[in-house]
Amino acid sequence: MAVVEYWFNIFLLGAVNTAAVEYAARTGLFSAAKREILLPAIRRRALIAQSLYAIATALSIFDTRISIAAIVLIQLNYALARGSSSFTVYSVSRPPDQFLFTSQVLAEAARGGLACPCH
Numbered sequence: 001m002a003v004v005e006y007w008f009n010i011f012l013l014g015a016v017n018t019a020a021v022e023y024a025a026r027t028g029l030f031s032a033a034k035r036e037i038l039l040p041a042i043r044r045r046a047l048i049a050q051s052l053y054a055i056a057t058a059l060s061i062f063d064t065r066i067s068i069a070a071i072v073l074i075q076l077n078y079a080l081a082r083g084s085s086s087f088t089v090y091s092v093s094r095p096p097d098q099f100l101f102t103s104q105v106l107a108e109a110a111r112g113g114l115a116c117p118c119h
Contacts, residue, residue, distance in 0.1 A: 003057055003060040003064060003067050003068065003071075004057060004060070006057075006071070007053055007054065007056075007057035007071075010050075010053050010071075011050060011053070011054075014046050014049060014050050015046075017042075017046070018042060018043065018046045021038065021039070021042045022039070025038070025039055049074070049078060052074045053071065053074060055070070056070035056071045056074055057071070
């Protein structure tokens, strides 16, 4: 039961993160060029991650330790992978140097580089 609760927390975090990016895009926080790259990447990453976490949680039917190990491995993949994994946030049709990752978006927003309609 604790594994299911942990997965639900991860699910909620992913859903809120995706909703926040969608809202930011709708309100014009990102330029059109950045929106083209960022939104599909965030959606794809959230869908893949949540699917993997759900599968890992379902493994608790067989053995909780296997489920926990799978969740840890998935988290390590997302924490440590820098574009080498098939589960990363960029599209195959563009070279990696043209991609805008979430951390870069946040850094640019902190520097005041993103247009915000609220200012």
